[in-house]
Amino acid sequence: MPLSPQILQECPSQTAGPYVHIGCIPQAAGLECIYGGRHLGSEMINSKTKGTRIFIVGKIYDGTGTPIKDGIIEIWQADAQGLFCSPEEKRGKSDPNFRGWGRQPTDRITGAFQFETIKPGQVPYMNMDQLQAPYLAIWVAARGINLGLHTRMYFPDEGDANAKDPLLNRLEHQNRVHTLIAKPLDEGKYQFDIVLQGNNETVFFDV
Amino acid sequence: MSKSPPQGGFFPRNFKTHPPALTPAYKSSVARSPKLALISIGNGLSETTGPVFGHEELGPTDNDLIANYSAEGKSPIGERIIVYGKLRDERGKGIEGVLIEVWQANSAGRYRHPNDKYIGPLDPNFGGCGRTITGQDGYYEFRTIKPGPYPWPNGINDWRPSHIHFSLFGSGFAQRLITQMYFEGDPLIKICPIVNTIPDQKSIALLIARMDMANTIPMDARAYEFNIALRGRRSTFFENRPEGN
Ligand SMILES: [Fe+3]
Numbered sequence: 270m271p272l273s274p275q276i277l278q279e280c281p282s283q284t285a286g287p288y289v290h291i292g293c294i295p296q297a298a299g300l301e302c303i304y305g306g307r308h309l310g311s312e313m314i315n316s317k318t319k320g321t322r323i324f325i326v327g328k329i330y331d332g333t334g335t336p337i338k339d340g341i342i343e344i345w346q347a348d349a350q351g352l353f354c355s356p357e358e359k360r361g362k363s364d365p366n367f368r369g370w371g372r373q374p375t376d377r378i379t380g381a382f383q384f385e386t387i388k389p390g391q392v393p394y395m396n397m398d399q400l401q402a403p404y405l406a407i408w409v410a411a412r413g414i415n416l417g418l419h420t421r422m423y424f425p426d427e428g429d430a431n432a433k434d435p436l437l438n439r440l441e442h443q444n445r446v447h448t449l450i451a452k453p454l455d456e457g458k459y460q461f462d463i464v465l466q467g468n469n470e471t472v473f474f475d476v
Numbered sequence: 477m478s479k480s481p482p483q484g485g486f487f488p489r490n491f492k493t494h495p496p497a498l499t500p501a502y503k504s505s506v507a508r509s510p511k512l513a514l515i516s517i518g519n520g521l522s523e524t525t526g527p528v529f530g531h532e533e534l535g536p537t538d539n540d541l542i543a544n545y546s547a548e549g550k551s552p553i554g555e556r557i558i559v560y561g562k563l564r565d566e567r568g569k570g571i572e573g574v575l576i577e578v579w580q581a582n583s584a585g586r587y588r589h590p591n592d593k594y595i596g597p598l599d600p601n602f603g604g605c606g607r608t609i610t611g612q613d614g615y616y617e618f619r620t621i622k623p624g625p626y627p628w629p630n631g632i633n634d635w636r637p638s639h640i641h642f643s644l645f646g647s648g649f650a651q652r653l654i655t656q657m658y659f660e661g662d663p664l665i666k667i668c669p670i671v672n673t674i675p676d677q678k679s680i681a682l683l684i685a686r687m688d689m690a691n692t693i694p695m696d697a698r699a700y701e702f703n704i705a706l707r708g709r710r711s712t713f714f715e716n717r718p719e720g721n
Contacts, residue, residue, distance in 0.1 A: 275487060275566045277705040281679045282494045283656040284504070284670060286641060288589045292579025292605045293643055298589045303545060303603050305535050309575070332507040339591070345522060345649045355525035357647060370527035377590070395520050406522040410654050413504030415495035415673050417654055436517060465508050475489065475514040476523045476650045 282417065285410040287339045290374050294341060297374035310343070310372030313386040317366040320349030320387030324458045325422070325451065328380045329409060332466030336380025340411030342463075343372045344384055346404075351390030375411070388424070394435045402430035402437070404449075409463060419474045422461045425453045445472050484710040485519030486650045487566055495673035502669045503630050523650035524709075529575040531609055538607050541580075541620035545603030552602035554583025554621030556697035559640065559657070559685065563614035566708030570614030577607040577643040578618060585626030585636075594626055619697065625664055637664035637671065644706060651706040658684045659700065 290298040296308050314322070328336040347353050352363035354370075363369070369389075373382045391400040402423055410417040423431055431437055437446050448471045451459035463471045497509035537543040542551055559578075563571045581587050581604065584596035588604050602621060610616045623638050639656045646652070658665050665671055665684065674680050682705075691699035 275708055276568045277564060277566045277708075278679070278682065279490065279493055279566055279707050280644075280653065280655050280682055280704050281674045282653055283641075283673070283683070284502070285643075285654045286656075286670075287591060288579060288587045289641070289643075289654070291587060291589055291603075292577045292607075292641055295603075295605050300545075300588065300603055300605065303605060304538055304607070307533065307535070309529065309533065309607075332509075332511075335507075337508065343652070345525075345527060347522070353521060353525040355528060355647075357525040358521070368527055392521050395518065401520075404522075406649055408649065408652050411508065413502075413506075413508030415497055415499060415502075415505055415509070417652060418510070419650075436520075439517075440515060466511055470510055470512050472512075473510050473514050475516040476519060 282415060284412055284415055285341065285417075287412040289339065289341055289410060289412075290377075294372060294374045297377065310370060313344070313368070313371040313384065315366055318387055319364050319366070320389075322457060323386055323388050325384045325386070325405075325461055326454075326458070327382055327451075327461040327463065329375055329382070329411070329463040330465065331413075334467075337375055337411050337413075337465075338377050338380045340375040340409060340414075341372060342375065342382050343370065343408045344386065345370050345406040345408070346386065347389040347392050349387055349390050351392045351400075353392075391430070399435050400430075402427050402434040407463075414465075418465075419476050420463065420471050421449055421474070422459075423450045425450055425459070440472065445470075448472050485524055486648060486707040486709055488516075488518075489707065492675060493679045495675070499669075499673040502673050505673070519648070519650055524648045526645060526647055526649040526651065528573070529609060529645075534607060534609060539616075539618045541578075541602070541604065541606045541618065543619075544606060546601035550601045552582065552599045552621045554599075554602075554624075556619070557622050558617060558619050558691070558693065558697050558699045559702055560615070560617035560691070560699065561685075561702040561704060563610050563616060563644065563704045563706065565646065565651075565706055569708075570610070570612070571646055571706060572610055572612060572614055574610050574614075574647065575607060575645045576610060576616050577605070578620075578640050579605045580620065580623040580640045581626055583621050583624050585624030596624065596626065622659070625662075630669055634669055635664050637662040637668050642704070644704060646706040648709075653706060655704075656683060657702050660684055660687050
């Protein structure tokens with residue numbers, strides 16, 4: 270009898286390489302017309318999506334402080350009610366006008382990425398009886414990144430919820446929590462920079 | 477009600493399978509690798525759920541790289557191939573209805589990308605990207621042109637073996653994975669600094685597609701089989717669940 274139900278091994282990861290935009294965000298590589306112009310993940314919301322509109326800008330910095338210009342960044346988040354648009358979501362039906370997933374390039378010239386989405390509702394923590402502060406799950410891939418990196422963005426205007434958040438409280442190095450919290454810009458606008466290495470290295474997760 | 481136990485979080489990732497973040501022989505990793513340890517948080521709702529894509533969002537030639545960029549009546553230059561396989565989880569269960577995206581160089585080893593300055597020519601009839609949604613048992617297929625090897629700035633004389641980049645979604649965001657597929661028998665695999673970021677030969681072998689003469693379309697295209705596994709899911713026996721479960 271095998272000791273584990275695992276009969277296959279997960280495929281090893283390989284870097285996304287310098288041309289990941291061709292495959293994932295072809296319009297960012299100049300292939301605007303491919304797929305009849307229907308690009309997945311470019312727009313997260315429409316006029317019927319429920320919730321507070323938010324705008325996020327940022328850059329991803331390497332260990333020398335240089336913004337990376339050939340990466341992709343993906344958001345996966347709950348809707349305004351805190352529900353995920355997924356068959357694995359058993360708590361209720363999420364907003365039909367919100368997939369909760371978006372994908373953007375880091376700009377080929379400036380390195381900046383931007384998202385327009387809605388502020389997510391609160392989602393329960395692992396044991397299901399405690400709510401987490403609102404957050405976006407984030408995944409980053411690029412040349413030089415051998416295995417895609419998971420992190421999270423929390424909101425600077427959720428001081429109380431962040432202070433009580435079970436995951437943020439679990440982190441041993443409380444002096445790194447700030448790397449997970451966006452900076453406020455104008456109303457509804459946030460800046461979230463990701464630092465791959467060095468001083469203020471962003472907290473990345475093994476999920 | 478289904479008799480199988482409800483699905484839970486994913487099996488923890490086996491990091492011995494994956495390249496470590498810092499692999500100095502692949503120079504781009506040096507400044508782009510986190511130095512501090514990943515914080516293990518396991519799977520919550522945002523990891524066990526993941527985005528869903530519908531067949532209606534894709535076009536009929538999206539998985540046909542021979543057709544999806546070429547002019548009417550034209551074909552890209554190169555070896556015509558079919559790449560097919562099954563996307564499964566570590567329990568061997570096919571993952572149905574999930575998005576696979578691919579991208580690759582043309583037969584001369586050149587990408588249709590403004591940053592690719594390789595001397596190999598662009599092919600006016602080849603875009604180099606495709607996508608599909610897995611069918612029953614996780615089955616998928618693409619038709620394409622075998623990508624050429626290409627030199628790249630790393631060491632003074634480093635060449636990538638022929639490869640196709642794969643971006644994979646599972647049923648949960650924790651399964652998200654990008655990898656590359658190589659071709660059986662390619663002598664460049666052994667000496668590629670990117671392939672060799674993977675620590676062991678057994679894991680590397682998982683990325684090498686097998687030439688499948690039985691499924692080759694006579695007088696048209698050779699077939700390559702590439703099966704892919706993503707993380708498996710635990711069953712959730714006796715765990716606290718939200719109301720309604
Ligand atoms: Fe490549």
